[in-house]
Amino acid sequence: xxxxxxxxxxxxxxxxxxxxxxxxxxxxxxxxxxxxxxxxxxxxxxxxxxxxxxxxxxxxxxxxxxxxxxxxxxxxxxxxxxxxxxxxxxxxxxxxxxxxxxxxxxxxxxxxxxxxxxxxxxxxxxxxxxxxxxxxxxxxxxxxxxxxxxxxxxxxxxxxxxxxxxxxxxxxxxxxxxxxxxxxxxxxxxxxxxxxxxxxxxxxxxxxxxxxxxxxxxxxxxxxxxxxxxxxxxxxxxxxxxxxxxxxxxxxxxxxxxxxxxxxxxxxxxxxxxxxxxxxxxxxxxxxxxxxxxxxxxxxxxxxxxxxxxxxxxxxxxxxxxxxxxxxxxxxxxxxxxxxxxxxxxxxxxxxxxxxxxxxxxxxxxxxxxxxxxxxxxxxxxxxxxxxxxxxxxxxxxxxxxxxxxxxxxxxxxxxxxxxxxxxxxxx
Numbered sequence: 050x051x052x053x054x055x056x057x058x059x060x061x062x063x064x065x066x067x068x069x070x071x072x073x074x075x076x077x078x079x080x081x082x083x084x085x086x087x088x089x090x091x092x093x094x095x096x097x098x099x100x101x102x103x104x105x106x107x108x109x110x111x112x113x114x115x116x117x118x119x120x121x122x123x124x125x126x127x128x129x130x131x132x133x134x135x136x137x138x139x140x141x142x143x144x145x146x147x148x149x150x151x152x153x154x155x156x157x158x159x160x161x162x163x164x165x166x167x168x169x170x171x172x173x174x175x176x177x178x179x180x181x182x183x184x185x186x187x188x189x190x191x192x193x194x195x196x197x198x199x200x201x202x203x204x205x206x207x208x209x210x211x212x213x214x215x216x217x218x219x220x221x222x223x224x225x226x227x228x229x230x231x232x233x234x235x236x237x238x239x240x241x242x243x244x245x246x247x248x249x250x251x252x253x254x255x256x257x258x259x260x261x262x263x264x265x266x267x268x269x270x271x272x273x274x275x276x277x278x279x280x281x282x283x284x285x286x287x288x289x290x291x292x293x294x295x296x297x298x299x300x301x302x303x304x305x306x307x308x309x310x311x312x313x314x315x316x317x318x319x320x321x322x323x324x325x326x327x328x329x330x331x332x333x334x335x336x337x338x339x340x341x342x343x344x345x346x347x348x349x350x351x352x353x354x355x356x357x358x359x360x361x362x363x364x365x366x367x368x369x370x371x372x373x374x375x376x377x378x379x380x381x382x383x384x385x386x387x388x389x390x391x392x393x394x395x396x397x398x399x400x401x402x403x404x405x406x407x408x409x410x411x412x413x414x415x416x417x418x419x420x421x422x423x424x425x426x427x428x429x430x431x432x433x434x435x436x437x438x439x440x441x442x443x444x445x446x447x448x449x450x451x452x453x454x455x456x457x458x459x460x461x462x463x464x465x466x467x468x469x470x471x472x473x474x475x476x477x
Contacts, residue, residue, distance in 0.1 A: 053471050054384040061464040062386030066457060069449035070262050071320065072313075079312035083110060089308050091129075092285070110311035115268065117318055118253075121236070123246035124270035126277030129306040130284050133232045133254025133267035137165035139304065140228065140250045140269050141200075143279035146171055149419030150199040152228070155185040156396040156428065156435040158204040162230050163397050166202075167408050172420055174198070175398050177432040181349040183207065183363060183443070186434070187215035191223075197420070200226050203248070205234035208260070208328075208358025208448075209350065210244045217247065228252075231270075235260045236325040238356035245270045250280070255310070260324065260360050260448055261317045263310040328359040328451035335451075335458040339364060342466055344371040362446040363392070373472040375441050381475055385464035392445045396435040398428040 052058030083089065091111035111129050119127030130136045141152070148170045154163050156175040163173040176193050179186040183206050190201060201220055203211040220227045229251035231237075234244035245251035250273065253259075255266035269280050282289055287301030336347040344367040350357050366375050375391060382389045397403065403425040406412035416422035429436060450457060468475075 050470050051467055053381055053468065053474060054386075055381045056474060060384060060386045061467060062460040064386075066388070066450045067452040069447075069452075070257070070317075071324070071452065072316070075316040075319070076313050079110075079316055080309060083308045083312045086308075090305060091308065091311075092305075093308075110308045110315065111306050114311040114315050114318070117315060118268055119270050121318065121321075122243040122251075122270055124251070125272045126270065126274065128269040128271075128277060128280045128284055129311060130267050130269070130304040131306060132265050132304075133252055133256065133259075134161035134165065135284075135302065135304040136252040136254075136267035136269045136280075137161060137228075137230060138168050139280050139283045139302065140252055140271075140276070141165055141169045141171065142283055143276050144200070144226070144249070146199050147419075149197065149414045149417075151195060151197040151420075152200045152202055153185075153190060153193050153198060154202045154397070155204050155206070156398060156432040157183055157393060157438055158206060158230070158397065159232070160397065160400065160402075161232075162202060162204055163403075170409070170414055170419075171199070172197070172415070172423070173397075175396070175425075175428045175432060177434050178206075178438070179212070180365075180434045180437075182209055182211075182351060183348060183438060184209060184211040185216070187212050187219060189431075190216065190219050194223055194225075198223070198225060200228050200249075202228040202230055204230040204232070205237060205244045207348075207361035207363055208233045208237050209348075209354050210234060210237055210239035212351070212353075213239045213242075213247050214353070232256075232259065233360035234358055235360075236321045236356065237358040238354070240353050241355045246272065249273060250276050255314060255317075258447070260328075260358055261314060261321055263313040263317070266306055266310045266314065268306075324452060325356055325358050328448060329357050331451040331453065331455065331458055332357065332359040332362050334455055335362070335461060336364075338458065338462045339465065342462070343469060345465060345469075358448075359451050360448045361392075362448070362451060364444050365442045366444045368441040371469065371472060373469075373475055375444065377475045378468055378472075379444065381468045381471075382464055385467060387461055387464045388447060388450075390445045391439075392443045393439050395439050396428070396432055398425040398432070 054060040094109040115127035166173040227248035229248040232254035237244040250271040287297040346365040
């Protein structure tokens with residue numbers, strides 16, 4: 050057996066994988082054009098969703114991007130903002146919920162999926178994930194619904210859409226809107242319908258690691274005109290379309306996207322379709338090869354997922370079967386040149402913020418007239434799949450790997466096989 054790189058052997062891979070972000074002269078020229086225009090923000094061109102028609106050739110990059118991105122994702126309206134966490138917060142605020150209302154949120158996701166709920170003085174109720182996809186488990190949703198539930202949030206985790214057939218049926222039965230956190234799901238499809246077009250609204254992120262990026266940024270997409278107009282007003286400090294610019298109609302935020310960000314994203318959007326398909330082809334190739342390795346089980350791509358973005362490629366590592374701690378496996382894999390991680394250290398509800406209930410004003414609104422207190426540590430028993438994923442099972446590979454070649458995938462397979470073949474060295 051070849052000696053592990055961790056113990057002085059030759060690494061399987063010495064070359065870097067495809068560097069992210071991908072950009073070229075198109076982004077450079079777009080940025081220079083904005084720079085020279087001296088119009089660096091959207092409102093140099095008009096206000097709100099219904100912009101005053103500008104002179105020919107003088108349209109805002111933000112407005113153009115909103116239209117192009119929303120249309121690509123099968124939505125009528127797009128409202129761009131500073132980041133994806135902010136768009137989730139704004140979208141929920143536009144729903145005009147009451148203090149103490151509940152929103153169901155998957156337990157295995159980024160913190161922004163829950164903080165956007167708390168920032169609106171509502172309560173996130175965590176639901177476990179499906180063991181095959183790591184998306185919210187439809188079979189556990191109805192058990193979490195109470196008289197205070199006002200929405201179901203799905204996260205299309207890693208780029209695979211959640212089971213929208215079952216989730217929409219449950220939502221319709223209980224008369225609940227669906228919110229789509231599509232931060233990982235640019236260009237992805239469920240039964241040939243784009244992720245982000247199913248719910249009341251969706252939120253996409255353009256943070257540096259995302260499959261489309263301008264460093265930071267986000268967008269709300271919706272087919273609901275009223276929600277779109279409300280989000281637009283909230284994003285711009287509470288102004289109202291058609292009213293004087295210094296007239297504020299409700300508490301809002303300053304979450305504007307710049308013309309520079311939009312100019313970059315318009316070029317990124319041109320590459321998206323091919324990049325998504327390329328990642329999917331390479332990920333499917335890798336999954337087929339990994340199936341033969343003991344203790345490694347790639348997550349399942351549901352046959353109804355007609356386009357998987359693979360923002361994160363995940364496989365399940367069987368720690369008990371292999372007898373090798375996951376962290377040792379990942380450490381050895383990294384030395385072989387494969388940038389794997391274990392993902393989230395613990396489910397959302399185990400963050401100190403939830404255990405200590407440090408929200409906007411202490412634990413408010415928990416333990417008040419608006420809502421009974423919640424012991425967030427109690428969700429451990431309700432979310433065994435999330436616990437297992439965090440504690441010992443999940444292994445993540447980043448999306449940029451899958452913009453490469455089949456030979457790159459072969460290196461991933463070879464490194465994983467090498468580490469497992471040499472596991473006794475790591476156990477000793």
